[in-house]
Amino acid sequence: MCSDLRRLLGSEHVHEPPHDSPYNRDASRRRGVEGRADAVVLPASAEEVAAVLRWCYDNDVPIVARGGGTGLTGGAVATEGGVVCSLERLREVRALEPALWRLEVEAGVSTRHVQRLARENGLMFAPDPGAAEQSQIGGNAATNAGGPHALKYGVTGSWVAGLETALAPGELVQLGGWARKDVAGYDLKSLLVGSEGTLGIITAVRLGLLPAPETAIALVVFLRTRAEGCEAMLDVLAAGVQPSALDFADGETLQMVAGSYPGSVPPEAGFALLAEVDGTRAEAHAQRAALVEVLSDAAIAIEEPAEPPALWRWRDGFNGVVTGVRGGKVSEDVVFPVERLAEGLERFDEIGARHGLRSCAWGHGGEGNVHATVLVDPASEPELDAAEAAAEELFALTVSLGGSITGEHGVGWLKRGRLASQWDTRALELHELIKAAFDPKGLLNPGKKLAR
Amino acid sequence: MCSDLRRLLGSEHVHEPPHDSPYNRDASRRRGVEGRADAVVLPASAEEVAAVLRWCYDNDVPIVARGGGTGLTGGAVATEGGVVCSLERLREVRALEPALWRLEVEAGVSTRHVQRLARENGLMFAPDPGAAEQSQIGGNAATNAGGPHALKYGVTGSWVAGLETALAPGELVQLGGWARKDVAGYDLKSLLVGSEGTLGIITAVRLGLLPAPETAIALVVFLRTRAEGCEAMLDVLAAGVQPSALDFADGETLQMVAGSYPGSVPPEAGFALLAEVDGTRAEAHAQRAALVEVLSDAAIAIEEPAEPPALWRWRDGFNGVVTGVRGGKVSEDVVFPVERLAEGLERFDEIGARHGLRSCAWGHGGEGNVHATVLVDPASEPELDAAEAAAEELFALTVSLGGSITGEHGVGWLKRGRLASQWDTRALELHELIKAAFDPKGLLNPGKKLAR
Numbered sequence: 001m002c003s004d005l006r007r008l009l010g011s012e013h014v015h016e017p018p019h020d021s022p023y024n025r026d027a028s029r030r031r032g033v034e035g036r037a038d039a040v041v042l043p044a045s046a047e048e049v050a051a052v053l054r055w056c057y058d059n060d061v062p063i064v065a066r067g068g069g070t071g072l073t074g075g076a077v078a079t080e081g082g083v084v085c086s087l088e089r090l091r092e093v094r095a096l097e098p099a100l101w102r103l104e105v106e107a108g109v110s111t112r113h114v115q116r117l118a119r120e121n122g123l124m125f126a127p128d129p130g131a132a133e134q135s136q137i138g139g140n141a142a143t144n145a146g147g148p149h150a151l152k153y154g155v156t157g158s159w160v161a162g163l164e165t166a167l168a169p170g171e172l173v174q175l176g177g178w179a180r181k182d183v184a185g186y187d188l189k190s191l192l193v194g195s196e197g198t199l200g201i202i203t204a205v206r207l208g209l210l211p212a213p214e215t216a217i218a219l220v221v222f223l224r225t226r227a228e229g230c231e232a233m234l235d236v237l238a239a240g241v242q243p244s245a246l247d248f249a250d251g252e253t254l255q256m257v258a259g260s261y262p263g264s265v266p267p268e269a270g271f272a273l274l275a276e277v278d279g280t281r282a283e284a285h286a287q288r289a290a291l292v293e294v295l296s297d298a299a300i301a302i303e304e305p306a307e308p309p310a311l312w313r314w315r316d317g318f319n320g321v322v323t324g325v326r327g328g329k330v331s332e333d334v335v336f337p338v339e340r341l342a343e344g345l346e347r348f349d350e351i352g353a354r355h356g357l358r359s360c361a362w363g364h365g366g367e368g369n370v371h372a373t374v375l376v377d378p379a380s381e382p383e384l385d386a387a388e389a390a391a392e393e394l395f396a397l398t399v400s401l402g403g404s405i406t407g408e409h410g411v412g413w414l415k416r417g418r419l420a421s422q423w424d425t426r427a428l429e430l431h432e433l434i435k436a437a438f439d440p441k442g443l444l445n446p447g448k449k450l451a452r
Numbered sequence: 453m454c455s456d457l458r459r460l461l462g463s464e465h466v467h468e469p470p471h472d473s474p475y476n477r478d479a480s481r482r483r484g485v486e487g488r489a490d491a492v493v494l495p496a497s498a499e500e501v502a503a504v505l506r507w508c509y510d511n512d513v514p515i516v517a518r519g520g521g522t523g524l525t526g527g528a529v530a531t532e533g534g535v536v537c538s539l540e541r542l543r544e545v546r547a548l549e550p551a552l553w554r555l556e557v558e559a560g561v562s563t564r565h566v567q568r569l570a571r572e573n574g575l576m577f578a579p580d581p582g583a584a585e586q587s588q589i590g591g592n593a594a595t596n597a598g599g600p601h602a603l604k605y606g607v608t609g610s611w612v613a614g615l616e617t618a619l620a621p622g623e624l625v626q627l628g629g630w631a632r633k634d635v636a637g638y639d640l641k642s643l644l645v646g647s648e649g650t651l652g653i654i655t656a657v658r659l660g661l662l663p664a665p666e667t668a669i670a671l672v673v674f675l676r677t678r679a680e681g682c683e684a685m686l687d688v689l690a691a692g693v694q695p696s697a698l699d700f701a702d703g704e705t706l707q708m709v710a711g712s713y714p715g716s717v718p719p720e721a722g723f724a725l726l727a728e729v730d731g732t733r734a735e736a737h738a739q740r741a742a743l744v745e746v747l748s749d750a751a752i753a754i755e756e757p758a759e760p761p762a763l764w765r766w767r768d769g770f771n772g773v774v775t776g777v778r779g780g781k782v783s784e785d786v787v788f789p790v791e792r793l794a795e796g797l798e799r800f801d802e803i804g805a806r807h808g809l810r811s812c813a814w815g816h817g818g819e820g821n822v823h824a825t826v827l828v829d830p831a832s833e834p835e836l837d838a839a840e841a842a843a844e845e846l847f848a849l850t851v852s853l854g855g856s857i858t859g860e861h862g863v864g865w866l867k868r869g870r871l872a873s874q875w876d877t878r879a880l881e882l883h884e885l886i887k888a889a890f891d892p893k894g895l896l897n898p899g900k901k902l903a904r
Contacts, residue, residue, distance in 0.1 A: 098690075099686065099689060099690035100686075100689060100690075100790065100791060101689060122692055123692075143635065144635050146633055150633065155633060157639075158610075167878050167882075171876075171878055173876045173878050173879050174876060174879075175879060177789070177854050177855075177856075178789040178790075178854060179787040179788070179789060179820065179854070179855045179856040179859065180787065180789075180790065180818075180819040180820060180821070180859075181598055181602065181607060181787050181816075181819050181821050181856070181859035181860055182787060182856040182858070182859060183595065183596050183646045183856075183858050183859065183860060183861075183862050183863070184856050184857050184858050184863060184867075184870070184871050184874055184875075185863075185871045185874075185875055185879070185880075185883050185901075185903060186643055186646070186647060186651070186883050186886050186887075186901075187609075187639075187642045187643055187645065187646060188879060188882055188883070188886075190639045190642035190643070191638055191639055191642070191643065193639065194635045194638070194639060195638060199638075210694070211692035211693070211694055212692075234551065234552075237551060237552060237553060238550075238551035238552075240574055240575075240663035240664075241663070242662070242663055279731075279735060280734065280735050280738055282732065282734040282735065282738070283731060283732050283734065283735045286732055286734070335631040335632065335633055335634060336631070337629070337630040337631060337632075338552065338630075338632065339552055364633075366632075367632040367633050368631065368632060369632070369633050402629050402630060402631070403629075403631045404629075404631040404633070404634040404635075404636050405636050406634070406635050406636050407631065407632075407633035407634060407635065408633055408635060409635075410635050411635070411636060411637075415636075418636070419636050419637045422636055422637075423636075423637055424623075424625045424626060426619050426623055426625050427619075427625050427626075427627060427637070427640060428637075430619075430640055430889055430890060431637050431638050431640070433885075433889035434638050434640075434886065434889060435638075437882055437885035437886060437889060438882065449637075449638075451637060
């Protein structure tokens with residue numbers, strides 16, 4: 001295998017990874033997320049990606065696309081062996097046209113670099129998933145990554161005007177160009193977005209940008225209880241205020257992350273909202289005033305960090321801090337309809353308690369998107385068993401409340417087969433028929449994003 | 453056929469339409485767009501739609517979903533016979549939850565009614581395709597309809613949180629609920645949006661709404677030439693101004709619609725921009741000032757209509773006025789990348805002249821979306837032939853400039869097979885495989901939205 005691939009890519013760009021290679025892991029550190037890649041390849045261009053895919057298709061070898069490796073569901077790990085195709089060398093900025101609000105970059109460009117290119121030109125790339133330094137724009141598109149600012153600005157897919165993809169059996173296909181509207185064919189681009197490498201491999205992304213808002217103002221709002229916090233978020237919506245972000249941390253989470261908060265957390269706080277408003281200076285201040293008016297009755301304290309980015313850096317660290325408390329965690333990314341958020345969080349708490357686990361939750365509250373987490377000792381099999389049993393109940397709860405088993409982290413390997421509890425049978429069948437149309441040999445990221 | 457269908461729906465809801473029935477036409481009045489429906493059925497509920505689809509599937513009879521009949525490409529016309537399934541009786545507002553910014557309505561509710569329900573509750577349903585009184589929200593979703601305000605707010609699909617659809621062989625399937633983020637399965641919802649009744653029949657739509665902007669300010673900007681007008685639109689983008697709408701009318705169009713303009717068109721005007729800015733009062737005024745600053749050098753006159761809706765009513769009338777000039781027109785909805793708009797319009801003019809036709813163009817300039825039109829005597833076969841030959845050249849031009857053969861009107865029957873000039877072969881094949889997955893018998897709106 002490797003000798004063929006070395007002929008295609010040059011010998012220094014094909015490795016046989018050791019079992020403990022980072023290419024056999026992702027950021028989930030979850031039990032069972034262990035790759036056994038036969039080869040890791042680092043193509044230099046979209047054409048080389050297509051050539052690798054063609055070789056895999058000719059030789060019946062699985063191929064797993066991999067971005068920054070920051071995924072949390074095992075999506076980029078070769079659980080069934082084969083080739084891991086890392087996009088890290090596809091780092092060209094193909095076009096940056098600030099006057100037309102657009103940017104075309106190859107898949108391996110980091111999300112932070114995309115954000116920076118936009119900002120340096122007076123524009124904004126709005127999606128802000130965690131780990132933006134490491135994560136790559138191709139992976140963001142392949143998982144339809146979100147982040148706090150998706151509340152106002154939408155997820156990654158909202159900003160993808162077009163994609164270049166390597167499709168089976170091994171050719172580069174353009175899906176969508178720079179035409180700003182297009183209904184000439186079925187929306188294949190939206191199928192690829194969020195498909196987690198199971199339909200094709202995204203090699204370049206054409207992104208729409210927006211003029212950067214003049215001002216952003218962040219607020220941290222501390223409340224006594226979860227019930228009050230969830231009610232407060234609904235009050236914000238009901239008041240017709242549109243924050244650019246409205247995240248939350250529950251009391252357990254707050255305890256753990258208080259130490260890194262750039263300020264002091266009131267001791268009686270049992271819930272916190274992390275909000276941001278933006279726009280022109282006048283608009284942002286008007287929205288800030290409206291938010292404060294809605295929230296001031298219930299709040300213990302409302303703080304305004306001088307620098308919003310510092311707040312989001314703190315927020316971005318939750319995952320690591322919570323993991324550090326006991327060395328491990330099992331965190332599930334679920335969505336409740338926003339009006340069921342309080343109920344969902346309360347019942348998740350009960351689930352954790354019933355399994356003897358310490359639970360906590362944070363996430364994108366305005367969208368009902370919760371990172372529901374239990375702390376574990378990663379060396380304790382019984383605890384891991386309990387955590388998985390709790391997750392099982394959480395998924396059933398989510399579906400029963402009309403939500404989704406994943407909002408932004410994807411299905412990957414860890415949630416394979418779970419769509420069956422959420423979708424009608426005919427829709428599951430169509431999910432599978434679409435997979436078969438794009439990947440008749442089943443070699444693109446096998447075992448991932450399975451419907452049942 | 454009709455007796456079976458009458459048993460399903462009641463005899464008063466199944467008709468055998470005469471050849472000249474409005475159900476055998478659409479708003480295009482184009483040659484060849486003539487249905488020969490064997491039956492028109494008017495189901496009362498989503499369940500009845502599914503039952504009709506099941507009957508058609510059991511009996512190998514084509515079924516054509518139909519909304520308000522305002523389409524311009526023959527999409528809702530039974531060109532191959534069979535059953536026309538009109539959604540006009542599905543008019544229930546299933547849920548209106550202003551505090552959660554959402555609305556669920558059945559497919560037959562008019563777009564104007566959706567807009568009104570939102571507005572009466574302090575919210576906005578942003579998409580504003582033409583003919584909103586007649587057109588229905590199900591048809592808007594099935595064609596992914598646009599309109600002037602799509603520039604800032606996106607097309608219909610951007611606001612569709614979920615769909616209820618009747619899928620072959622005859623069952624109701626929910627695609628997407630109220631979870632605001634969801635990456636649990638492939639994006640089937642986006643496939644149905646814009647599928648023009650060829651993948652399934654949309655029976656209800658779950659819509660996201662936005663808080664209504666406090667103020668909207670419209671501006672009409674008259675310029676001397678097309679070149680100056682197109683340059684002005686690029687200047688607006690380059691200045692980082694974000695109008696909610698930026699439509700245009702070229703000189704020929706202006707001449708025809710001047711009579712209905714609520715004001716007076718300067719005689720030397722050869723191009724007009726119809727712009728709107730919105731937001732808080734302060735923001736809208738700031739954006740207005742920015743627009744005027746960008747445009748004042750090139751403009752002959754900048755007028756501010758007291759009531760923006762009056763401007764958009766005028767705009768909505770272009771189609772009818774232009775049709776009236778010679779009794780007929782052939783109008784094609786194409787998209788150029790916005791920086792190629794001037795070139796596209798100029799070359800379209802040359803195409804018309806070469807075929808001895810009077811041409812004109814208007815559309816959504818900020819998106820490069822052009823309704824490129826030639827006037828014809830509808831009784832003159834040679835003129836219709838010339839118009840079709842001109843359209844042929846226009847499509848080739850569009851594709852050569854990196855645009856799309858349709859931005860918002862869809863493929864329908866008139867543009868069937870044309871995707872082949874725009875997409876890679878593998879993408880065409882996937883378009884067809886998706887059709888086969890959803891509709892293995894090929895009975896859902898046969899002959900429409902064909903890739904080749």
